[in-house]
Amino acid sequence: MIAKEIVNRRTRQSKSGRATSLGTYVARLDTETAVYCEGTGFFSATVKGRMAEMAALAMEATRSVDPLMHLVLSWPVHERPTNAQCDAAVKRLLQSLGLAAHQCLYALHRDTDNWHLHMIVNRVNPLTGRPIEINKGFTRNALQCAVAEVESALSFEPERNAKFEILDGRPISRTAHPDAYRLTTGARRYEAKTGLASAQRIAIERAKPLMAGASSWQELHIGLADAGMRLQVEPGRGALVWVGNVAVKASSISRELCFPALERTLGPYQPAPPSIADGNRKDRHGDDERFQVELDPVLADYHRQRFAHEFAARQKRKERRHQHAKAIASLKQQQRDERTQVLAGSWAGFGRIRAGIVSVLAEEHRQKRDVLAAAHRDAMADLHKSLPRFPDFESWKKQRETAAKIAVPTALDQKVGATVAIKTRDVAKPKAASPEEPTRSMAARSPVSVTSSIPAHHSRDAEPASAEPVNAAELARQYARRRSRGR
Incomplete structure (x- = not known):
């Protein structure tokens, strides 16, 4: 789940106008976008009455320019929160932000693939009439912490790169302990753009166990070389783990694996042998199959x-x-030859004529x-x-889904055709004689040969021929008539 604060860009709008415009947008009174709308901390039961209460309380804080907050909670595509879960999420979020007794108008929108909840929160305390500053101005950090609590309390799936997680019943920053890590902006951008694992993620997942379990520099170099990586120390940059041709700082893998920590564990630095140091220097990170880890197969x-x-x-x-460049070069050469031919010879005394030509x-x-x-x-x-x-990603996905839906009837037709062929083969198979009936040859029971009545592609002795469509009902009627004549 993602939480975000929508910044107010209409700085000249009055508090009453902002409360009205936000309430109208969130509740969507004129459309069917908002499928569920509710509020807390109000006396009125209607949306317009709640907007009026929110505007009146906001105007009590004369020193606050904009005491109203517009928050959005968004769920992944595969999660569909119920109305009760929305109420519980809003209640838990307000408690975490310290706004449990404040006014809040919220509505669930389902106009996109990701269901999202719009919230209008009034920071003005209804008892004191003064606005409250959330987390001393660090609202984003407080929102991320509150989202972790909501996800843990309501069993929602946390985001992959969430900043906070719940340990022992309280939110803990993932960068607060040594084993935690956070991908850099470049690594996150690469993964979001390509759907593949970044070099930093690969180094964390593969190089970190080798670096933590090595007992000597040589063992570390050999282990990294077997995994397609290498360790190098550069002045001013410290220890670098090369994943192909992409360098990842050892400190970004884990704070306990920085260069000073490695020297304390493994002793003074010893460089790798030349064969290992130059082994994968020219291999690109994206070209090595060992580093092709798909985080999102569809996006990849x-x-x-x-x-x-x-x-x-x-x-x-x-x-x-290239063709144009060749044509230009050929034309210029022709023009040079023409100019040389036209101006050949002596032009003594005819300078003006030559200049005109x-x-x-x-x-x-x-x-x-x-x-x-x-x-x-x-x-x-x-x-x-x-x-x-x-096409963009969303249009491409829709085209792919449409193509898959069109291909489904073809597969069904093939399945139906195979079923008809099986039933036809069962009908064409002669009925086994009962124990009471004397064993007689098929030729004696029917004046017409069975082999001659079966199409060529159904006969064992016949040469294989191109398959022709067989009418199962007609074939069954033919065999029924011949069996009756045979009796």
Whole structure:
């Protein structure tokens, strides 16, 4: 679950106007977006009455410019909170923020894939008439801590990179103890963009156990080399773990594995042998299959297809530019040859005429180059139109789901066809004789040969032929008539 405060950008709006506009947006009185709307700390039971109460109490705090907070709680796609869970989440969140007795108007919106809860919280204390400052101004930190408590109390799934977690019944920052880590901004951006694990995450999951369990520098170097990584110490940067060609600081893996801590454990630093130090220096992090860890397979597939599409488009544009460059070079060479041929010989005494010829020739050459450049621009424009942009992630997912739905009837048709073939084969199979009936050959029981009545592709002795559609009902009627004649 994610909690976020929506910043008020209408700084000149009055408190009454802000309460009215926020209440109208959250409750969505004119639409069906808000499927559940409730409030706490009000005397009125209607939305308009609660907005009026909130505006009146906000105006009591004359020194506060904007005492109203707009908060949003958003759940993942696979979680669908009930009305009771929304009430419990709001109650627990307000208690964690120290606003349990304050006014709060909230509504659940389901107009997106992620159900979210909009909250309008009045920071003005209804007893004292003074606004309360949440966590001394560090509202975001307090919100993240409150979200951890709500997730633990209501059994919601926590976010993967949540800052707080609940240990022994109280929220603890994941960076407060040595074993905790937090991905850098670049690593999070890489994972969100590609759906693959970043070099820092791979180093934390694979290099950290090796570094913590090594008893010597040589053992550490060999263990990292077997995992496709290497350790290097650089002046001013400390110990670096190279995952392919991406360097990860040892201190970002764990605070207990920084370079001074490693020297205290393993002794003075000993560099790796040259064979290990240069083994994976030129390998790219994204090209090594050992480092291709998909955090989100769907997102990774999307980016692979998008990269292939964009790469093909770049190649076509590059080929077109190369053709234009060759055409320009050829035209310039022709113009140089023409200029040399026209101006050949002696022009003594005809300088003005030569200058005029040069001017006219230069203008003709310029016009030809302009025509070629215009043709190149038109060709690039046509190429740009013929290469549409790759759809965004949401549109691509919808197209993929639509294609999957279209492909389902085909699979069902194949299954039905296989069922019909099995039933046809069962009908064509002769009925076994009962013990009381004397054993007779099929030829004696029926004047028509069974083999001749079965299509060629159903006969064992016949050569395999192309399969033809068989009408099971008609085949069953034929065998019934022949069995009756055989009796």
